Amino acid sequence: MSQKELLNNKEMSVTLQRLACQLVENHHTFDNSVIIGLQPRGVALAERLVSILEKDYQTKQLKFGKLDITFYRDDFRRSDKVLQANTTEIQFVVEGKRVIIIDDVLYTGRSIRSALTALQSFGRPAEVELLCLIDRRFSRHLPIQPDYVGKHVDVINEEKVKVNWSHNDNNNSVILINE
Amino acid sequence: MKQLSVNHLLGIKYITKGDIDLIFETADHFKEVINRPIKKVPSLRDVTIANLFFENSTRTRLSFELAEKRLSADVVNFSAASSSVKKGETLVDTVNNILSMKVDLVVMRHPNPGAGIFLSKNVKASIVNAGDGAHEHPTQALLDAYSIREKLGTVAGKKVVIVGDILHSRVALSNIFALQKLGADVKVCGPLTLIPKHIEHLGVHVEPDLDQALAWCDVANMLRVQNERMEISYFPSTREYVQQFGLTLERLQKLDKSITVMHPGPINRGVEITSDVADSDQAIILNQVENGVAIRMAVLYLLASKIKNYD
Numbered sequence: 001m002s003q004k005e006l007l008n009n010k011e012m013s014v015t016l017q018r019l020a021c022q023l024v025e026n027h028h029t030f031d032n033s034v035i036i037g038l039q040p041r042g043v044a045l046a047e048r049l050v051s052i053l054e055k056d057y058q059t060k061q062l063k064f065g066k067l068d069i070t071f072y073r074d075d076f077r078r079s080d081k082v083l084q085a086n087t088t089e090i091q092f093v094v095e096g097k098r099v100i101i102i103d104d105v106l107y108t109g110r111s112i113r114s115a116l117t118a119l120q121s122f123g124r125p126a127e128v129e130l131l132c133l134i135d136r137r138f139s140r141h142l143p144i145q146p147d148y149v150g151k152h153v154d155v156i157n158e159e160k161v162k163v164n165w166s167h168n169d170n171n172n173s174v175i176l177i178n179e
Numbered sequence: 180m181k182q183l184s185v186n187h188l189l190g191i192k193y194i195t196k197g198d199i200d201l202i203f204e205t206a207d208h209f210k211e212v213i214n215r216p217i218k219k220v221p222s223l224r225d226v227t228i229a230n231l232f233f234e235n236s237t238r239t240r241l242s243f244e245l246a247e248k249r250l251s252a253d254v255v256n257f258s259a260a261s262s263s264v265k266k267g268e269t270l271v272d273t274v275n276n277i278l279s280m281k282v283d284l285v286v287m288r289h290p291n292p293g294a295g296i297f298l299s300k301n302v303k304a305s306i307v308n309a310g311d312g313a314h315e316h317p318t319q320a321l322l323d324a325y326s327i328r329e330k331l332g333t334v335a336g337k338k339v340v341i342v343g344d345i346l347h348s349r350v351a352l353s354n355i356f357a358l359q360k361l362g363a364d365v366k367v368c369g370p371l372t373l374i375p376k377h378i379e380h381l382g383v384h385v386e387p388d389l390d391q392a393l394a395w396c397d398v399a400n401m402l403r404v405q406n407e408r409m410e411i412s413y414f415p416s417t418r419e420y421v422q423q424f425g426l427t428l429e430r431l432q433k434l435d436k437s438i439t440v441m442h443p444g445p446i447n448r449g450v451e452i453t454s455d456v457a458d459s460d461q462a463i464i465l466n467q468v469e470n471g472v473a474i475r476m477a478v479l480y481l482l483a484s485k486i487k488n489y490d
Contacts, residue, residue: 071212071220071250077484084181085208093216121217 095123320353335362
């Protein structure tokens with residue numbers, strides 16, 4: 001098993017700042033925008049972006065939800081893995097809102113497809129955007145592309161991309177694992 | 180990854196505490212789902228479920244059907260009153276005929292104890308027991324325990340008294356198994372004619388006096404007097420039953436604490452429970468009904484995840 005670092009702690013924080021900046025550019029004060037992190041790993045990224053937006057850009061009353069897509073996945077009963085759910089916390093209706101879906105790694109696009117279906121249960125959004133920290137290019141199974149990307153990587157199928165979040169954000173990293 | 184230890188839900192007796200915990204955890208998520216503006220998830224869209232009801236039922240059947248539809252399963256309904264059972268067909272034949280039409284899961288209520296167990300050994304489908312005679316009614320016990328957990332935070336260490344017709348009640352037996360597996364202390368209370376002999380062997384105490392039982396407990400589960408299952412008189416008159424075992428506001432107010440009141444429905448108002456108690460804040464009867472859908476969704480979801488059609 002070999003490992004390679006794709007982003008170190010410094011680069012991660014620069015990337016997060018840039019992503020937050022791009023969000024502000026498009027959504028200004030977030031009056032009609034909501035942020036939805038996908039459970040479980042997208043939520044960690046979303047929380048960090050929300051805290052940057054609140055601290056550095058004085059965004060107030062940012063609507064932030066957590067969405068679990070387990071019951072919407074298309075591989076139920078097809079793998080030996082039992083799909084276990086996480087908490088969904090969306091305390092607002094997304095009807096007419098501009099939604100930003102956040103996930104850490106975009107790979108086949110199937111999770112995002114499920115998330116789009118799941119989102120319909122909370123209303124009809126005006127618009128849906130996708131933000132991801134890592135975009136694994138050339139590995140999509142569905143026609144889904146991100147609107148905001150931290151870093152593009154070209155990775156072969158056997159390799160895994162893992163995002164590590166440290167407790168107080170002093171040792172975050174993205175690593176490539178070859179098993 | 181956790182999954183159920185069984186392929187059928189035949190009774191609480193046959194599942195583990197781990198299974199119950201997993202069902203509760205999953206039900207938490209489904210409870211959130213059924214409180215959304217759109218209460219439906221597509222998980223079971225390629226699963227067909229047959230509801231076979233050989234005995235009358237309103238709320239269990241409705242609850243199962245809603246759970247199935249909210250999971251997007253295809254549903255077929257069957258009731259014995261309008262079927263070939265009347266023409267002399269055997270249970271296995273009836274079910275196998277239905278299974279030939281490609282059904283993955285069977286939810287069955289039957290007047291004979293053990294019907295579900297018998298069926299699980301003879302047909303190829305997952306069976307969910309929705310009540311078999313006076314034997315078990317596992318989903319009711321799960322939703323009862325789930326409602327206690329929701330109201331009191333935990334089931335372990337709580338004192339629960341089951342009051343009424345224990346002899347004819349599948350709810351009582353399943354409840355005893357479920358509550359004990361979760362670490363609760365259980366007593367039964369009722370006319371001695373309606374308490375099965377040797378029930379102490381299940382580890383429950385018999386308390387013939389309702390007032391003492393209420394003073395002891397945290398939760399009182401009031402069962403319905405099942406007149407339809409009684410061929411003989413088990414107590415002198417309904418009036419006497421009410422005097423001794425009916426839960427009244429007066430009885431509750433005599434206690435120095437506030438207990439939780441449950442009832443599996445349908446209620447005989449004025450018999451086992453008076454209207455003012457049934458409609459009070461202490462009663463969680465309608466929460467039980469709401470939780471029933473979430474619990475049944477969890478059970479069906481977890482059982483369906485073990486059926487593999489794509490290998």
